[in-house]
Each structure stands twice: as C-alpha cells, then as structure tokens.
Amino acid sequence: SQQGEEDPQALSIQEGENATMNCSYKTSINNLQWYRQNSGRGLVHLILIRSNEREKHSGRLRVTLDTSKKSSSLLITASRAADTASYFCATEGSGNTGKLIFGQGTTLQVKP
Amino acid sequence: EADIYQTPRYLVIGTGKKITLECSQTMGHDKMYWYQQDPGMELHLIHYSYGVNSTEKGDLSSESTVSRIRTEHFPLTLESARPSHTSQYLCASSDWTSGSAMGEQYFGPGTRLTVT
Numbered sequence: 001s002q003q004g005e006e007d008p009q010a011l012s013i014q015e016g017e018n019a020t021m022n023c024s025y026k027t028s029i030n031n032l033q034w035y036r037q038n039s040g041r042g043l044v045h046l047i048l049i050r051s052n053e054r055e056k057h058s059g060r061l062r063v064t065l066d067t068s069k070k071s072s073s074l075l076i077t078a079s080r081a082a083d084t085a086s087y088f089c090a091t092e093g094s095g096n097t098g099k100l101i102f103g104q105g106t107t108l109q110v111k112p
Numbered sequence: 113e114a115d116i117y118q119t120p121r122y123l124v125i126g127t128g129k130k131i132t133l134e135c136s137q138t139m140g141h142d143k144m145y146w147y148q149q150d151p152g153m154e155l156h157l158i159h160y161s162y163g164v165n166s167t168e169k170g171d172l173s174s175e176s177t178v179s180r181i182r183t184e185h186f187p188l189t190l191e192s193a194r195p196s197h198t199s200q201y202l203c204a205s206s207d208w209t210s211g212s213a214m215g216e217q218y219f220g221p222g223t224r225l226t227v228t
Contacts (some may be wrong), residue, residue, distance in 0.1 A: 030213035030214065031213055031214065033214075033216065035219075040200075040222070040223045040224065041221055041222060042116075042118075042202055042204075042217070042219030042220050042222050043155075043202070043204075043217075043219040045217070046214040048215065048216065050213075061184075085153075088154070088155070089158070090217075092213065092214035097214075098160075098162070098206070098208045098210065098214060099145070099157060099160060099171075099214070100145055100157075100214060100217060101157075101171075102147075102154050102155040103154060104153065104154045105152075105153075105154060107152065
C-alpha cells in the first residue's frame with residue numbers, strides 16, 4: 001500500500017483564495033517533501049520539511065508536519081491560475097533507503 | 113530547470129516492437145530512478161540505480177529493463193511493447209548518499225508512451 005495518501009483528490013478554487021492539501025503516511029520518516037506536476041510534465045520539488053520541524057515557509061507556500069499524527073499539509077496562499085497543477089507528497093520512510101514513495105496527489109484547479 | 117533530459121517526449125508504437133527510452137543528466141548524480149505514472153495517478157518506482165553498473169528493481173514489477181554504463185545515462189528498454197505498457201515514464205536523479213536522509217529528486221519531463 002502507498003506510504004502517502006492525500007486529500008482531497010481534487011480541489012477547485014478561485015484565484016486569490018487559499019488552497020490546502022493534506023498528506024498522511026504510515027511509517028516513521030526522516031523528512032517529507034512536496035512536489036508539483038504540471039499536466040504532462042515531470043515533477044518539480046517545492047519544499048522539504050524534516051521530521052524535527054513543525055512548520056516551514058517558502059514564498060506563498062506553508063508546510064506543516066505533525067509526526068504524532070503522521071500527517072502533513074501544504075497551504076498555498078493567494079492562489080494564481082498558474083498554480084493549477086497536481087501536488088504530491090513524498091516520503092522516504094525510515095532506514096535511509098534513498099527511495100521516495102509518492103502519495104496519490106491532489107489536483108488543484110485555480111480559476112481566473 | 114533541472115539538467116535532466118528524456119527522449120522521446122512522446123512515442124506511439126505498435127505491439128511487439130522493442131523500444132528504448134533515454135534519460136540523461138548532467139549534474140553528476142550517482143542515483144537515478146525510473147517511475148511509471150498513469151494519468152492522474154501516483155508515481156510507482158520501477159527501477160533505480162545507485163551508480164555505474166548498479167541497477168535494482170523498484171516497488172512495482174515491470175517487464176522493462178535498465179542499464180547504467182555511464183553515470184549520466186540511464187536508459188530503459190522494453191523488449192516487446194504491449195498495450196499494457198501504455199503510460200508515462202519519468203526519470204529522476206538525486207545526489208543522495210548512503211547513510212544520509214533523502215533529499216530532493218530532480219525529474220525529467222517524461223516520456224508518454226502509447227502502444228497500439
């Protein structure tokens with residue numbers, strides 16, 4: 001079964017609104033990463049949060065991590081039409097395997 | 113933009129043909145990965161490599177094979193393509209070193225394969 005599960009699967013909002021996506025995982029982790037994928041393209045790394053961090057910011061992105069609940073959230077503030085994409089969380093799991101396990105992704109549509 | 117390239121970007125091919133998907137990176141990364149992704153779905157790791165002459169099967173069983181003769185090059189081959197191989201194939205690399213936590217992976221643009 002997948003390490004990461006995300007919800008919602010799809011989200012549609014108006015430009016200027018905030019978008020929140022959630023990710024849950026099953027095993028202990030070293031860090032959790034978020035990626036964006038535009039339609040038909042490869043993934044682009046957005047942000048990495050370590051297991052000893054609770055919150056991290058990067059521009060309009062805010063990521064939180066709750067290791068007790070094995071969950072993370074990605075908040076995009078003041079969304080833009082260009083934010084329309086799929087967003088994936090990814091975890092390595094414990095053991096420093098050098099491999100990432102990706103969640104199912106949230107498809108975000110931002111309407112102009 | 114990551115310095116990792118995939119060719120072709122799109123490929124439509126008939127059943128039974130042999131195909132090779134190319135992936136190259138200029139970042140000097142030892143670790144490289146192949147993922148398979150169906151539209152709107154999660155990525156599944158099908159192959160990875162920790163360096164030259166190292167290849168491992170991923171978490172999803174795949175009929176494809178890979179080779180790693182040069183650091184920068186990690187091609188994926190299907191000996192006999194079938195319609196069930198229709199998917200998007202994504203190549204990635206990282207500078208992860210054994211014993212350390214996983215960092216960022218850099219992705220190529222993907223190859224969308226259709227087998228008719």
